[in-house]
Amino acid sequence: MSAWRQAGLNYINYSNIAAKILRRSLKPELRTEALRRDDSHVRITPWTDGRPAHLKSKAA
Amino acid sequence: MLGRFAPGVCTQVTMGVNQQQNRNMATLKAISMRLKSVKNIQKITQSMKMVSAAKYTRAERDLRAARPYGEGAVQFYEKAEVTAPEDEPKQLYIAMTSDRGLCGAVHTGVSKVIRNRLMEPGAENIKVICVGDKSRSILQRLYGKHIISVANEIGRLPPTFLDAAKIANAIMTSGYDFGSGKIIFNKFKSVVSYTQSDLPLFSQKSIENAPKLAVYDSLDSDVLQSYMEFSLASMLFYALKEGACSEQSSRMTAMDNASKNAGEMIEKLTLTFNRTRQAVITRELIEIISGAAALE
Numbered sequence: 001m002s003a004w005r006q007a008g009l010n011y012i013n014y015s016n017i018a019a020k021i022l023r024r025s026l027k028p029e030l031r032t033e034a035l036r037r038d039d040s041h042v043r044i045t046p047w048t049d050g051r052p053a054h055l056k057s058k059a060a
Numbered sequence: 061m062l063g064r065f066a067p068g069v070c071t072q073v074t075m076g077v078n079q080q081q082n083r084n085m086a087t088l089k090a091i092s093m094r095l096k097s098v099k100n101i102q103k104i105t106q107s108m109k110m111v112s113a114a115k116y117t118r119a120e121r122d123l124r125a126a127r128p129y130g131e132g133a134v135q136f137y138e139k140a141e142v143t144a145p146e147d148e149p150k151q152l153y154i155a156m157t158s159d160r161g162l163c164g165a166v167h168t169g170v171s172k173v174i175r176n177r178l179m180e181p182g183a184e185n186i187k188v189i190c191v192g193d194k195s196r197s198i199l200q201r202l203y204g205k206h207i208i209s210v211a212n213e214i215g216r217l218p219p220t221f222l223d224a225a226k227i228a229n230a231i232m233t234s235g236y237d238f239g240s241g242k243i244i245f246n247k248f249k250s251v252v253s254y255t256q257s258d259l260p261l262f263s264q265k266s267i268e269n270a271p272k273l274a275v276y277d278s279l280d281s282d283v284l285q286s287y288m289e290f291s292l293a294s295m296l297f298y299a300l301k302e303g304a305c306s307e308q309s310s311r312m313t314a315m316d317n318a319s320k321n322a323g324e325m326i327e328k329l330t331l332t333f334n335r336t337r338q339a340v341i342t343r344e345l346i347e348i349i350s351g352a353a354a355l356e
Binding site for chain 1: 208211226234
């Protein structure tokens with residue numbers, strides 16, 4: 001078993017960290033373009049019984 | 061108390077005035093107001109079309125680069141002949157839409173595929189993940205109990221791999237043990253067409269039991285697990301890109317049609333406006349002339 005999996009990461013976390021480091025170590029003229037691909041705005045809300053989970057816990 | 065009731069009274073009074081105006085020739089102002097608002101709407105839809113045309117060219121370029129990710133993952137499942145396990149009825153459906161509307165039927169198409177699946181027998185074993193607010197708002201009322209996760213803030217910016225990675229992470233950490241599943245998304249065909257398509261999802265167990273897995277060399281469960289995680293993210297990424305591209309192209313056509321319809325309306329309204337104006341002038345002339353004739 002690899003060390004990163006033992007540390008509780010899955011492959012996606014592991015490769016994203018590697019990608020982040022790679023982007024940062026690029027030459028400056030390439031880095032600006034690459035860093036633009038380095039952000040994410042998605043927000044994820046878990047749902048239970050037809051409503052957002054955090055709303056339900058507040059109501060209970 | 062008076063303040064609370066006043067608005068209702070006001071609307072009634074203004075409605076009465078409007079009706080009276082409609083009966084007289086004073087509709088000229090109403091028509092010109094209507095004309096102005098339609099012209100504004102046309103301006104808005106035209107600029108929205110321009111914006112989505114620009115976004116579309118970028119999305120299409122991105123899509124061409126993202127295609128190998130999705131196709132590679134699907135090829136693996138086909139070559140290894142992975143099939144859904146029969147003893148595990150739990151399924152996961154992922155609806156790939158976005159937060160934004162005004163783009164034709166892209167969101168309803170995806171939601172309809174899932175809705176049809178949920179109406180079939182065996183639906184109690186299906187859970188849904190909604191990517192994008194639109195599919196959530198369509199599915200939540202009737203099938204809210206099937207939704208286990210919702211991802212939003214999609215569609216404002218082009219999707220990145222990090223977005224897909226976040227969604228993949230959420231799927232893996234959701235604690236839902238599915239045997240198989242599908243990603244439902246809009247597959248981009250050309251500027252004017254797209255179809256609902258799906259990508260398969262499988263659990264690790266069903267892949268390990270695949271009959272032709274031996275065509276791939278030196279696979280242990282560790283490698284397989286890593287690959288599974290990566291292929292989930294890359295398939296989501298590919299589906300996001302396809303969806304974004306179809307959405308922009310569809311918005312382009314929708315806004316083009318809206319501008320065209322507004323143009324038609326403007327033509328008709330200008331015609332009635334001119335006609336009414338002419339009628340008003342004629343009537344006033346008649347009044348003046350007949351008044352003058354009566355004085356003689």
